[in-house]
Amino acid sequence: MVALDTSFTVISPALPINGRTVYQGYLFVMNHLLAESGMRHHPINPMTDSYLPRLMEAQAQGRCGVIPAQTLDEGVAATRAALSRLQQEGYRYAVLDALNERHLEIQGEVLRDALLVTGGSGLAMGLARQWAKHGVSQARSAGYPLSGRAVVLSGSCSQMTNQQVAFYRQHAPTRDVDVGALPVIRDARGLR
Incomplete structure (x- = not known):
């Protein structure tokens, strides 16, 4: 945001x-x-x-x-x-x-x-x-x-979602995010 x-x-x-x-x-x-x-x-x-x-x-x-x-x-x-x-x-x-x-x-x-x-x-x-x-x-x-700034987030690991992500990667820049490594996720799981 x-x-x-x-x-x-x-x-x-x-x-x-x-x-x-x-x-x-x-x-x-x-x-x-x-x-x-x-x-x-x-x-x-x-x-x-x-x-x-x-x-x-x-x-x-x-x-x-x-x-x-x-x-x-x-x-x-x-x-x-x-x-x-x-x-x-x-x-x-x-x-x-x-x-x-x-x-x-x-x-x-x-x-x-x-x-x-x-x-x-x-x-x-x-x-x-x-x-x-x-x-x-x-x-x-x-x-x-x-054009402009945009973000598309995918949190699913289903086969269909993985196929859709693979298709998207062929046409636009992408970046993987390791959600488990984010501080807020670690804190929520008590992994500080």
Whole structure:
């Protein structure tokens, strides 16, 4: 956020078609809270809390609010207004609920010009649909940013993600980051 000179961003990890939803700031996996799913016993990053604002505030600087599903149901204007209110109240982050594809489409419309967003492929789908509607065909056809500063982070090691990263590396500069070596990660794991 510092490098991009922005004081606010959103968090949207939902992908409802795959059973990953966010409701009232809580992350669910196949109708189970994240902390009650198989991820609770993950060998490297056990997920023992499902409330995303609490997780964000423990790992980052600043407060984290929630944009509830009910606000997204009210549409783009209501969602923009809610995000604006959180920013005015000094929040640095907002978790966006998403229970269905329409919520992701609304997120995409609201955030299509945002300087920084964080989320999963559900948010990417919502953004891509908005960009396609608004003539961003050059960047889309290139598959990577054409100018200016940009960052694409991938934290997954799935086969599909690895294939996508390999494709991207053929077309744009990349850098590997050893997340485990970052001071904040070492401190969180008690490895000081």
